[in-house]
Amino acid sequence: VESxxxxxxxxxxxxxxxxxxxxxxxxxxxxxxxxALRHRPARIAVPDTRIPAAPELAAAxxxxxNQISAALDRLLAG
Amino acid sequence: MAEQxxxxxxxxxxxxxxxxxLAELPETLLYGEDVAKPGGVHGVTRxxxxxxxxxxxxxxxxxxxxxxxxVGAAMMGRRPIVEIMWADFFLVALDQMVNQAANIRYVSExxxxxxxxxxxxxxNSPGACAQHSQNLEALFLHTPGLRVAMPSxxxxxxxxxxxxxxxxxxxxxxDNRTLYFGxxxxxxxxxxxxxxxxQPRAAHxxxxxxxxxxxxxxxxxxxxxxxxxxxDSGHRxxxxxxxxxxx
Numbered sequence: 001v002e003s004x005x006x007x008x009x010x011x012x013x014x015x016x017x018x019x020x021x022x023x024x025x026x027x028x029x030x031x032x033x034x035x036a037l038r039h040r041p042a043r044i045a046v047p048d049t050r051i052p053a054a055p056e057l058a059a060a061x062x063x064x065x066n067q068i069s070a071a072l073d074r075l076l077a078g
Numbered sequence: 079m080a081e082q083x084x085x086x087x088x089x090x091x092x093x094x095x096x097x098x099x100l101a102e103l104p105e106t107l108l109y110g111e112d113v114a115k116p117g118g119v120h121g122v123t124r125x126x127x128x129x130x131x132x133x134x135x136x137x138x139x140x141x142x143x144x145x146x147x148x149v150g151a152a153m154m155g156r157r158p159i160v161e162i163m164w165a166d167f168f169l170v171a172l173d174q175m176v177n178q179a180a181n182i183r184y185v186s187e188x189x190x191x192x193x194x195x196x197x198x199x200x201x202n203s204p205g206a207c208a209q210h211s212q213n214l215e216a217l218f219l220h221t222p223g224l225r226v227a228m229p230s231x232x233x234x235x236x237x238x239x240x241x242x243x244x245x246x247x248x249x250x251x252x253d254n255r256t257l258y259f260g261x262x263x264x265x266x267x268x269x270x271x272x273x274x275x276x277q278p279r280a281a282h283x284x285x286x287x288x289x290x291x292x293x294x295x296x297x298x299x300x301x302x303x304x305x306x307x308x309x310d311s312g313h314r315x316x317x318x319x320x321x322x323x324x325x
Contacts, residue, residue: 026219
């Protein structure tokens with residue numbers, strides 16, 4: 001929570017689990033409960049889908065370095 | 079146990095932690111599908127059966143039996159470390175974990191505990207497909223009575239496994255299997271299990287310092303692997319990394 005405060009209240013959470021009700025949602029909620037949320041948070045996670053067998057399709061869904069980097073750029077710009 | 083620095087990859091760190099616990103705690107058992115003679119489907123438990131004999135054994139393909147027997151053994155004074163080969167396979171045995179193990183301390187009014195560790199691994203990797211790719215940590219985090227840890231480095235994997243085995247509550251330790259054969263790193267072994275009983279030594283700590291972007295990682299927060307890569311390869315972000323504060 002303190003680190004979120006130091007970075008302007010802009011939390012980003014990243015995980016490989018699906019977005020909805022993931023651990024990241026709990027982290028964001030606790031930041032909000034602590035009053036440290038100053039900005040729309042970024043939840044960087046897998047969309048609420050099943051994971052396809054084709055590696056190319058799985059790669060499109062699972063956040064990789066580029067996707068995370070892009071999401072952080074949007075967060076910092078926003 | 080004396081402190082020592084060894085250079086191991088992630089799976090080597092888990093192996094070292096398991097070896098230490100089996101040596102230090104005669105009440106420990108290590109079992110699951112293919113963990114003994116084959117040394118684990120990913121080789122994580124290699125050599126332990128040879129070293130510790132009957133306390134390390136293979137089981138039939140029955141997750142309910144693995145977890146159910148672990149709950150009973152833990153209640154009777156053993157300290158079982160069991161493996162569920164893939165987190166997806168946990169689902170056939172959730173009654174033993176969520177309805178039994180998590181309730182032991184509560185329903186016995188604190189007279190009994192269930193000091194067991196379930197090791198498992200999860201996530202996607204090529205060829206894993208839909209039934210072997212799920213990340214299920216939130217299911218366990220949602221259950222009071224269970225502790226959940228997700229290490230992300232060899233040092234964390236070692237520390238968390240040792241602390242989990244010494245912990246008197248049921249602990250689920252979830253690895254991301256793509257970390258198993260990562261680069262070797264120097265880790266410190268032999269430190270006391272945890273400054274606070276039941277709390278993993280690694281726990282929450284800042285992983286990266288900078289100016290605009292902090293990077294904290296908590297066990298249970300999902301693998302930091304993709305995030306780490308983003309920060310590592312994120313030249314644009316590297317100079318804007320903020321200084322996170324210890325919590």
